[in-house]
Amino acid sequence: MSANGSDIVTSPPRMSDVARLAGVSKMTVSRVLAGHSVAITTRERVQQAIDQLGYVADAAAGALSSGRSEFVAVLVPSLASSNFSDTVRGLSASLEPHGLQLLIGDTDYHLDREERLVRSMLRHQPRCIALTGSRHTEATRTLLRRSGVPVVEMWDAPADPIDAAVGFSNVNAAREMVRYLADKGYERIGFIGGASELDRRGLDRLKGFRAQMKALDLDDTRIIRLGESPITMSHGGPAIAALLDTWPDTQAAMCVSDMSAFGAIMECHRRGLTVPDDIAIAGFGNFEVSACCTPTITTVSVDAYGIGLRTGETLLAALEAREQGIEPKLNKRKRVAYEVLARESA
Amino acid sequence: MSANGSDIVTSPPRMSDVARLAGVSKMTVSRVLAGHSVAITTRERVQQAIDQLGYVADAAAGALSSGRSEFVAVLVPSLASSNFSDTVRGLSASLEPHGLQLLIGDTDYHLDREERLVRSMLRHQPRCIALTGSRHTEATRTLLRRSGVPVVEMWDAPADPIDAAVGFSNVNAAREMVRYLADKGYERIGFIGGASELDRRGLDRLKGFRAQMKALDLDDTRIIRLGESPITMSHGGPAIAALLDTWPDTQAAMCVSDMSAFGAIMECHRRGLTVPDDIAIAGFGNFEVSACCTPTITTVSVDAYGIGLRTGETLLAALEAREQGIEPKLNKRKRVAYEVLARESA
């Protein structure tokens, strides 16, 4: 009974228990676990003891003793957005093989929540930390600076990153979409975005829209801002309705996200409007729905998984440098490619 | 310069540094941090020292010393599925106010990956652990049993849970959908699901379909299984195509998920078929797309966020019981409600 612990809840085995059973010292057990050189016969005896007891080493004790945890902290605005969950998967894929464990936090687009989460994660002495975006509270910056932990900012291309950045310019990406639409011959183009000031990337896209419309000498005032972040499918319908009510002669709508673009298209269907013949609609992000719905949605494709992957690689490089005593000067600003994906809706 | 650490990277301040600066002992600092009773003037002095140094307590040291971490482990099959990310958000919402930190893992639907992740999370001595589903490897069960950590299994209603379970019977939910379709007058009903044996909940839905079709004396052989988990929108098109090619007189298709239902509807549109007049299509899960697309998708609504919330509450109850020395006999098997949501597509 006590062997499988089904009845009596004994305290879990310690390294010293394993050592005693194997007839060696704690240190030898520690070496076996760390993969250091140990005589093959000894190693086998120890491994057997580990298996027999079902020993699981205590990570907190190890971290305290060695002075290094195996945590990497990641903060995203919303886990519900497939874009960010893809980034998390990319990070996980690159870091897990190195024995690193993600500490994932969801800021819900709030900078003060980000600050709270950073403080909370810092308590676990993460090896490095990945944030989304380049806007942070002053307190967050101070916390990060003092901690000395390498930082990567994702999904943006800030002029002056804290440490390193892996992302792209949402302003430029939006400008490119405007150019695409203008090339297609659309002139009266509207923008559909969120009402919140919290989604900086959404605001940057709006900024890019305005700038490029102005540059092309087109009307840059057809803007509908509706709904809180994260923008979902349900925001698109009311938004396109408002756009068409206000400016009935609008030829194309550029949406801050594929989610709202999809909602907008569905609303158009309901109104008997054909997309893109009656009105063209473009999205952003290349979410799955944009490739599956009819008409397929013209969008800006972004490699969300790749952002995670490259962020992971950047963090690993920083760790390696630090290992070798080199002050981890991360390569600042890695650009991630994006492209306008011409499909049916615009 | 050293005050904000911008130039010299000094090792971060320790509790003893705070104590020295405030002119008190470490213990007093510890008490201030823990919110224990300390003279108001002393507390202020300590707090000032903390702020001045930017002190952040080391969680690993605290955990080691007190013998309890503030981690809760969660394992889901896929973070990319909004269903599971909603569950994670629910968990987070209920646990965060209690100072608990989630350790999130993505099993990618593989039981051996789950086993590896459980082992890895157990190293951090989590206060409790939430798993998805009720199928686990024998090694996973042994690990969990030996660890003594309270376990909650989510998204299923196992007959014999490890500890506690928060979910519902996917078999019964699927049966209910079949009944709904039969009541609507459909008789030649097909099932569209994934090819993989890994998604137990999907398999349970298939099982429920078969059982109820048989019970109603209807043909239960019209089954298309296509695509790996997680099932996405892109699986629905080929699947409905295969279904209609094999059994052209099919009147209704019941899909394992709203994702494939959506893909199927889009494919029908492309073929010039009207849903539900030419063919009815039902989904499962009440994903956002099912409420937004046209036609809106008849589905089984499940409170994914609520599963997370109730799981969190269950875990908190177990912790509280343990605190009071009561052996944490969790309430086994909490049922979460689901219901067939009649909409336009079926």
Add this chain to the structure above:
DNA sequence: TTGAAAGCGGTACCAA
């Protein structure tokens, strides 16, 4: 190749 001792940074416990 292996072992003994010291100590990582906190908290529990008891004494003042």
Add this chain to the structure above:
DNA sequence: TTGGTACCGCTTTCAA
């Protein structure tokens, strides 16, 4: 209300 001391479970360091 506060402080001293032991110690949590592991790794580092040094010696055998």
